[in-house]
Amino acid sequence: MNLSEARAKLKEYGQEHVLRYYEELDETSKRELLKQIEETDFSVTKMCSKAGKPAERGVITPLSAMELTEIEREKERFAAIGLNAIRAGKVGAVLLAGGMGTRLGSDDPKGMYNIGLTKDVFIFQRLIENLMDVVKAADAWIHLFVMTSDKNHEATTGFFREHAYFGYNEEYIHFFKQDMAPAADYNGKIYMESKGKMSTSPNGNGGWYISMVRAGIRDVVLKAGIEWLNVFAVDNVLQKIADPVFTGAVIDRNCTVGAKVVRKNARDEKVGVMCLEDGRPSIVEYYELTEEMMDAQDEKGDPAYNFGVILNYLFKESALNELMDRELPLHIVEKKIPYMDENANPVNPEAPNGYKFEQLVLDMIHEMDSCLPFEVVREKEFAPIKNKTGVDSVESARELLKRNGYEL
Numbered sequence: 001m002n003l004s005e006a007r008a009k010l011k012e013y014g015q016e017h018v019l020r021y022y023e024e025l026d027e028t029s030k031r032e033l034l035k036q037i038e039e040t041d042f043s044v045t046k047m048c049s050k051a052g053k054p055a056e057r058g059v060i061t062p063l064s065a066m067e068l069t070e071i072e073r074e075k076e077r078f079a080a081i082g083l084n085a086i087r088a089g090k091v092g093a094v095l096l097a098g099g100m101g102t103r104l105g106s107d108d109p110k111g112m113y114n115i116g117l118t119k120d121v122f123i124f125q126r127l128i129e130n131l132m133d134v135v136k137a138a139d140a141w142i143h144l145f146v147m148t149s150d151k152n153h154e155a156t157t158g159f160f161r162e163h164a165y166f167g168y169n170e171e172y173i174h175f176f177k178q179d180m181a182p183a184a185d186y187n188g189k190i191y192m193e194s195k196g197k198m199s200t201s202p203n204g205n206g207g208w209y210i211s212m213v214r215a216g217i218r219d220v221v222l223k224a225g226i227e228w229l230n231v232f233a234v235d236n237v238l239q240k241i242a243d244p245v246f247t248g249a250v251i252d253r254n255c256t257v258g259a260k261v262v263r264k265n266a267r268d269e270k271v272g273v274m275c276l277e278d279g280r281p282s283i284v285e286y287y288e289l290t291e292e293m294m295d296a297q298d299e300k301g302d303p304a305y306n307f308g309v310i311l312n313y314l315f316k317e318s319a320l321n322e323l324m325d326r327e328l329p330l331h332i333v334e335k336k337i338p339y340m341d342e343n344a345n346p347v348n349p350e351a352p353n354g355y356k357f358e359q360l361v362l363d364m365i366h367e368m369d370s371c372l373p374f375e376v377v378r379e380k381e382f383a384p385i386k387n388k389t390g391v392d393s394v395e396s397a398r399e400l401l402k403r404n405g406y407e408l
């Protein structure tokens with residue numbers, strides 16, 4: 001893209017300020033800025049006026065989950081189906097590690113955080129150990145795809161290398177970068193990170209599959225014969241990955257996606273809840289749940305919207321590929337965005353100062369034909385680390401790990 005094309009593109013979206021310092025830049029920085037302008041989707045900034053307004057939803061009805069009692073009854077059969085699929089190389093795992101982890105407040109990728117007390121226990125290490133449990137049970141390596149972003153790719157890959165992949169087979173670990181989106185102030189004007197670079201942030205965890213395809217990773221998936229992808233968040237240090245019982249249940253029930261869920265601990269708990277929306281699987285956010293829905297009961301007299309998602313899904317790969325062209329909703333999220341002020345000084349804001357634009361993996365569920373919500377025991381499989389202290393924190397996760405017999 002040349003300078004006049006860049007000017008025209010910026011004008012269309014009211015972002016001409018991006019070129020304010022262009023003439024001061026050296027040749028390399030000029031080229032890089034033009035490239036960034038060429039590659040950036042500016043249309044997202046027009047969404048700022050929609051910030052804070054609830055998205056329009058279809059008709060929400062309950063979707064029942066496969067509950068613990070039923071799982072217990074069929075556990076061995078499901079495990080056998082799952083282990084067979086794993087041994088046949090049909091199951092891959094996708095670690096979503098492209099987020100910024102701003103709430104935890106560390107500059108390093110979240111997975112590098114050391115939750116150990118008397119020894120090193122890095123979050124990445126915990127996750128690899130969990131996956132190793134299944135590798136040992138199946139006596140077969142499982143391909144692990146790790147999504148990073150521009151902001152943390154080098155640090156993440158370097159960390160894995162330094163720690164010899166925590167004992168995992170290096171040939172089965174594949175890193176790929178997710179796409180970035182511009183970050184803007186409250187009026188939709190893109191922040192500049194420096195004179196020659198727009199502020200960007202990872203574009204949410206919903207772009208994982210497209211980013212995988214773009215990075216050429218789907219070739220690995222196809223070559224390996226992987227049919228199921230278990231997508232999971234970096235911050236749940238207790239979760240089971242490529243869980244044979246879960247995998248077997250989803251295959252047995254012939255669903256296109258499975259979602260691990262926990263029973264809500266309060267009617268108004270702040271978790272996204274599984275439901276049907278216009279007859280298709282979906283997730284309703286806690287702030288969208290009306291009083292009436294919170295009080296609704298199923299035929300057993302239990303709350304009808306009782307199961308929250310924990311960001312651990314098993315997708316049928318072929319179904320994902322079919323929805324490649326479908327646009328997921330865009331979420332506008334208020335965040336702290338480092339930027340360069342009027343006098344070209346860098347500023348690291350203490351409070352949110354604008355918006356990031358993200359697509360979310362939970363919106364992919366609605367694109368699937370059928371979903372199996374699969375109940376897991378919260379205390380055994382859900383220890384998310386979002387904050388340093390308090391709810392969903394390093395402290396609470398340590399407590400849960402200890403209760404499950406892990407030494408820290």
Ligand code: UTP
Pocket residue numbers: 096097098099100101102103104110147178202203204205232233234235358386
């Ligand atoms: P979170 O919603 O906790 O976001 O991500 P975050 O960016 O990591 O943390 P905060 O909100 O700034 O504190 C849930 C999961 O999705 C991944 C995260 O790495 C985590 O595993 N994620 C999030 C991505 O992979 N890419 C993104 O753009 C955002």
